[in-house]
Amino acid sequence: MKHILISYDFLTTQAHVGKQSVEKLHFLAEILTNLGMNPTLDSDLTHVFPIKKFFELINQDYPNQMVNFVEPDINSVESNELVIDYLAGVDLLIAYELSPQSRHYFDCLGISYIDIWFSPLRFCKDVMFSFYSNVASIQKHLISNRTPDAFFTNRLSCYQNIVTISC
Numbered sequence: 602m603k604h605i606l607i608s609y610d611f612l613t614t615q616a617h618v619g620k621q622s623v624e625k626l627h628f629l630a631e632i633l634t635n636l637g638m639n640p641t642l643d644s645d646l647t648h649v650f651p652i653k654k655f656f657e658l659i660n661q662d663y664p665n666q667m668v669n670f671v672e673p674d675i676n677s678v679e680s681n682e683l684v685i686d687y688l689a690g691v692d693l694l695i696a697y698e699l700s701p702q703s704r705h706y707f708d709c710l711g712i713s714y715i716d717i718w719f720s721p722l723r724f725c726k727d728v729m730f731s732f733y734s735n736v737a738s739i740q741k742h743l744i745s746n747r748t749p750d751a752f753f754t755n756r757l758s759c760y761q762n763i764v765t766i767s768c
Contacts, residue, residue, distance in 0.1 A: 605633060606691045608643035611650035612684070612703045620644040622697045626717065629695065640695075650687050655680055681710060688712060693736070708735050715739060 607626050609619030623644040633640040656663035658680035684706070688694060694707070694714040707714050718731040734740040 603639065603692050604690055605638055605640040605693045605695060606643060606688065607640055607695045607697075609697045610699045610703050611643070611652065611687075612655065612706060613700045615652065616649040619697075620649075625719075626695070626697055629717075651683065655683055658683060684710060684712075704733075704735070715743075 609622045630640045630642050653663050658677045698718050699716040713736045715734045732743045
């Protein structure tokens with residue numbers, strides 16, 4: 602990987618909100634740098650994705666968070682080029698909490714990505730991580746390192762018993 606962009610779902614999220622979310626992934630940029638990769642945090646960029654222009658090009662009101670832009674072939678060539686130009690030189694997009702529409706859109710445009718979701722589990726000391734990639738070799742590696750569901754089921758049932766008893 603030559604260049605990795607760590608970003609947010611810039612197709613559905615306003616920049617000021619998204620850039621705050623990207624700060625949660627700062628640790629990932631440090632890990633990738635230590636592994637000899639070249640990551641950039643979207644929050645460090647001086648420019649932002651022109652989301653208002655994107656919405657204009659797909660003939661949608663901004664901000665319409667429920668916009669259905671899942672089929673790039675029905676969008677204008679200009680809207681697709683806007684996304685491709687924004688990601689020019691990026692070999693892999695690591696994004697925080699992509700919407701299903703954005704994932705499908707990136708798939709259709711041939712943009713390689715890893716989608717990362719994480720959040721604390723209620724009443725637990727643990728943090729839940731979820732990863733998905735549209736790059737087969739990366740997804741295969743992610744699956745091979747998957748934590749078995751039983752681990753979480755057992756863990757959460759213990760907390761459920763504690764919470765039930767204390768109520």
